[in-house]
Amino acid sequence: MDLSSQSISSQLSNLNGCDYISCSDLKSEQISALLELATQLKKGNRRIDLGNRVLGLLFSKASTRTRVSFQVAIARLGGQTIDLSLQATQVGRGEPVRDTARVLSRYCDVLAIRTYSNDEILNYAKWASIPIINALTDLEHPCQALADFLTIKEVFGSFDGLKLSYIGDGNNVANSLMICGAILGVDVHIASPKGFEPLSLIIKQAKALAGSASRIEISNDPLEVVEGAHVVYTDVWASMGQEKEQLQRKDSFQGFTVDKSLMAKSHKDSIVLHCLPAHRGEEISEEVFESNASKIFDQAENRLHVQQALLAALLGGL
Numbered sequence: 001m002d003l004s005s006q007s008i009s010s011q012l013s014n015l016n017g018c019d020y021i022s023c024s025d026l027k028s029e030q031i032s033a034l035l036e037l038a039t040q041l042k043k044g045n046r047r048i049d050l051g052n053r054v055l056g057l058l059f060s061k062a063s064t065r066t067r068v069s070f071q072v073a074i075a076r077l078g079g080q081t082i083d084l085s086l087q088a089t090q091v092g093r094g095e096p097v098r099d100t101a102r103v104l105s106r107y108c109d110v111l112a113i114r115t116y117s118n119d120e121i122l123n124y125a126k127w128a129s130i131p132i133i134n135a136l137t138d139l140e141h142p143c144q145a146l147a148d149f150l151t152i153k154e155v156f157g158s159f160d161g162l163k164l165s166y167i168g169d170g171n172n173v174a175n176s177l178m179i180c181g182a183i184l185g186v187d188v189h190i191a192s193p194k195g196f197e198p199l200s201l202i203i204k205q206a207k208a209l210a211g212s213a214s215r216i217e218i219s220n221d222p223l224e225v226v227e228g229a230h231v232v233y234t235d236v237w238a239s240m241g242q243e244k245e246q247l248q249r250k251d252s253f254q255g256f257t258v259d260k261s262l263m264a265k266s267h268k269d270s271i272v273l274h275c276l277p278a279h280r281g282e283e284i285s286e287e288v289f290e291s292n293a294s295k296i297f298d299q300a301e302n303r304l305h306v307q308q309a310l311l312a313a314l315l316g317g318l
């Protein structure tokens, strides 16, 4: 589906001034319009100048892709970034969110926040008068999901009849894939070891969003889940903040490595995606990673294009 610039603008005009905390903040048509705009920006068919708008980055966890792609995205839109680390601000010394949010709203035009608790980011959204973007919490990674589905669209042309199988920890990345996939009508099947499945609240939400248009399935059997999959997705077994559980998780996740024998069960045209950073030899084998590297790095590149589209929409630049 190719959308004209006018139709993209009309689909996205409602997002002006909004937050983006969860994939569920977007309707299917809005995601399609964002992906189309991202494609136009990527191909150089569209230029957007927002003037000198300032993006504040408030990150409590490490980041390479999200941080740099947001910095480049706002620069390409004519704006600039202020990189706010916890240590360099009073946030690290306990200044309350309700004060920080109101102060930063007086200086910045938009904030991208990476933190642990999803409630914290919702609290920022409550007190800030500027758009708040979720740059990853323990619950969701909604910017990642936009880049993932752009990559899938680039490969398969459309989402019709696609099965995405996620093998591994039922974490933030899995949650956003499930919700975004449900909104877009993609079947999302998750295989996690017992006790590491996504939260039942998120599964319920994704199933409700999917309705009868697609299937959201959870299993403990990676072989069953990968059967016929067009997209096989994995992420680390221990996310940021779970470092102490890393060794124990290695045991629990035995049999959940995306390797050649697992991939043999997938669709013949399947691709493998990974949000990165990857732990080769754990959630993915070296061989499978390297044979899918071109798509995995397209996926990383697409963070830049979808976030440029997102910033343009939230800042009313269309």
Ligand code: CP
Pocket (backbone or CB within 6 Å): 062, 063, 064, 065, 066, 067, 136, 144, 275, 276, 277
């Ligand atoms: N995929 C992702 O969010 O990477 P970073 O942690 O490097 O930002």
Ligand code: NVA
Pocket (backbone or CB within 6 Å): 136, 171, 172, 173, 235, 236, 238, 239, 240, 275, 276, 277
């Ligand atoms: N699930 C991972 C994603 C990193 C981009 C984490 O939260 O650490």
